[in-house]
Amino acid sequence: MQLVSGGALRKYVRIAEISFTNRVVYLADHFASSIFLILILFIFSQLWKTVLxxxxxxxxxxxTAMLxxxxxxxxxxxxxxxxxYLVSEEVKSGDVAYKLIRPYSYIxxxxxxxxxxxxxRAATNLSVGAAFAYLTMGPLTVNWGKFGWVLLGFALATSINFLVCFCVALLAFWLEETRPYFWILNKMTFIFGGLLVPVEAYxxxxxxxxxxxxxRYSFSAPARLVVDFDYSLLWQMLAGQLVWTVLLAALAAVMFRKGVRRVHVHGG
Incomplete structure (x- = not known):
């Protein structure tokens, strides 16, 4: 992914704004989908109360901190x-070739x-989930003076998750079907991402x-930093996030470049 100028950056900010606005239209649907999150939290709130x-x-x-x-x-x-999934389908169908001539970076x-x-999505899930957690387990003590570090960690976590999924989607340049690999990634996230318990308990x-x-750097570490802020965890998390962001961005750029060349060679 090449660096972008100020004018180009404004273009991508506008794209993000349009995407944001389009999803706000379906805000009620997002709140309805948060019911699944409440179900998960209810089950584990009872589990942690009983076990701990x-x-x-x-x-x-x-x-309380676990919930x-x-x-x-x-x-x-x-x-x-x-x-x-849309990226994967565009690659398989060849529609990606039409987007290459547009004045923006595909990635x-x-x-x-x-x-x-x-x-x-995060705002709706977090607001609904936080209300439930507060009512069932009590408030979370947050050190607001260090909240900027938490936001940075979540921003880098978002970048990592995008890049991981994008790299898997780009496998469609070479593979007929990528859904099995997304399924594997999903299961790995449960374990190595520490969705249910911190990886420190493993x-x-x-x-x-x-x-x-x-x-771990896109799920467990930023979540733990919110509930139990620690500078040693912060520096370890940021170092890991920065390394993985650079590596995955480079991998995505290389995969995309080689994949596009493959499309051109085959007359896409």
């Missing part, structure tokens, strides 16, 4: 737009649209694997 009781902990988090932690991981997971176009839609071997993969 008033004084038990998992990886340093009590039952809030899960709220943030699930908000990220459930708010991810499904644009990568940055989808990233901007992704961010706009994610913002709406056995050492599984924890080490989680630390090496990008999923």
């Amino acid at each position: 009781g008033p004084s038990g902990e998992i990886a340093g988090l009590d039952s 809030w932690y899960m709220l943030f991981t699930e908000t990220i997971a459930l708010s991810i737009p499904r644009a990568h 940055l176009y989808y990233f901007a649209a992704y961010c706009g839609e994610f913002a709406v 056995p050492e071997g599984l924890r080490r694997i989680s630390y090496l993969l990008p999923l």
